[in-house]
Amino acid sequence: MTPSPRSLVLPDPASGALPATGALQWRGAPDPTRRRLLLAGAGAAASGPFVTVLAQTNELPEIPALAEYLAGRRPQFARLLMDVPRVADNGNSVPIKLAVLGATAPGAVKSIHLFSERNPVPQMAVFRFAPDSRRFDIESRVRMAGTQRLVALATLADDTLLVKVAEVLVAIAACLDGT
Amino acid sequence: MADARIQVPPQVRRGESFEVKVSIRHAMETGYRVDDVGKPIPRNVIRELVCKYNGAEALRVDMSSGFAANPFLQFYLVARDSGELVFEWVDDTGTRGSERAAVNVAG
Numbered sequence: 001m002t003p004s005p006r007s008l009v010l011p012d013p014a015s016g017a018l019p020a021t022g023a024l025q026w027r028g029a030p031d032p033t034r035r036r037l038l039l040a041g042a043g044a045a046a047s048g049p050f051v052t053v054l055a056q057t058n059e060l061p062e063i064p065a066l067a068e069y070l071a072g073r074r075p076q077f078a079r080l081l082m083d084v085p086r087v088a089d090n091g092n093s094v095p096i097k098l099a100v101l102g103a104t105a106p107g108a109v110k111s112i113h114l115f116s117e118r119n120p121v122p123q124m125a126v127f128r129f130a131p132d133s134r135r136f137d138i139e140s141r142v143r144m145a146g147t148q149r150l151v152a153l154a155t156l157a158d159d160t161l162l163v164k165v166a167e168v169l170v171a172i173a174a175c176l177d178g179t
Numbered sequence: 180m181a182d183a184r185i186q187v188p189p190q191v192r193r194g195e196s197f198e199v200k201v202s203i204r205h206a207m208e209t210g211y212r213v214d215d216v217g218k219p220i221p222r223n224v225i226r227e228l229v230c231k232y233n234g235a236e237a238l239r240v241d242m243s244s245g246f247a248a249n250p251f252l253q254f255y256l257v258a259r260d261s262g263e264l265v266f267e268w269v270d271d272t273g274t275r276g277s278e279r280a281a282v283n284v285a286g
Contacts, residue, residue: 092247092248093247093248094247106257114245116245119244119245120209120211120244121243121244121245123241123243123245124243124245124246125240125241125242125243125245125246126240126241127238127239127240127254128238128239128240128241129238130232130235130236130237130238130256132257132259133237133238133255133256133257134196134255134257135196135255135257136255137254137255138252138253138254139251139252139253139254140246140247140250140251140252140253141246141247141250141251142245142246142247143207143209143244143245143246143247144245174209175209175211
């Protein structure tokens, strides 16, 4: 599976390290000249060679249900793919794809939680996988009460937490009651 | 019309992951809407969906009003033996639904 450019993960802000995932490595040796030019273009914000400009952020929105589940644990911004449209015409049905990249061992992922910043029910979904699952890849359609960020959180077998945040601009919200 | 439509490949190879699609007919009422005379429509969403493959739990989804009406789900299972997939769900009114599909494993 080749992730789209939009779904490339950002380096970890603390260490600048990228996840060790074969699916995310660039193929072939980078051209040093081009790399320098890219870095210069990225400016002072560039902390590594893989910085791309994304609508997605490395910051977790404040969602009580999310904070409760995390219980102080720090998730890694890595290896979790969340494919949602940048702009959703109708919040009543927004297609979403969630996948944990590079997880192929049976039972490598226990669950994926999906949280919403603005929905009246902040914990939208929990997908719990069987111990013999080998492909952790979910597609569905969700409701969104207005423009907001979605947070996907994968819990791996060793309780490592992977997180992905994506903002969706919703033209028509699912709830028209002001929530 | 059945309560749900399940789609699995006609034949899957043993040991490989195969794609499962399910679409359940359910309004997934959020509880925030009102009817024609302004009376609130009570919330009624599917709370839990379980997929069993030959009796063993293969996927469990805690659902909420955050799912679109007529919830759709696509995921992957590892083919073990021929048999059946059973989807079972329960909504806020306690109504239970289920639907099954045959899995044909080759090799």
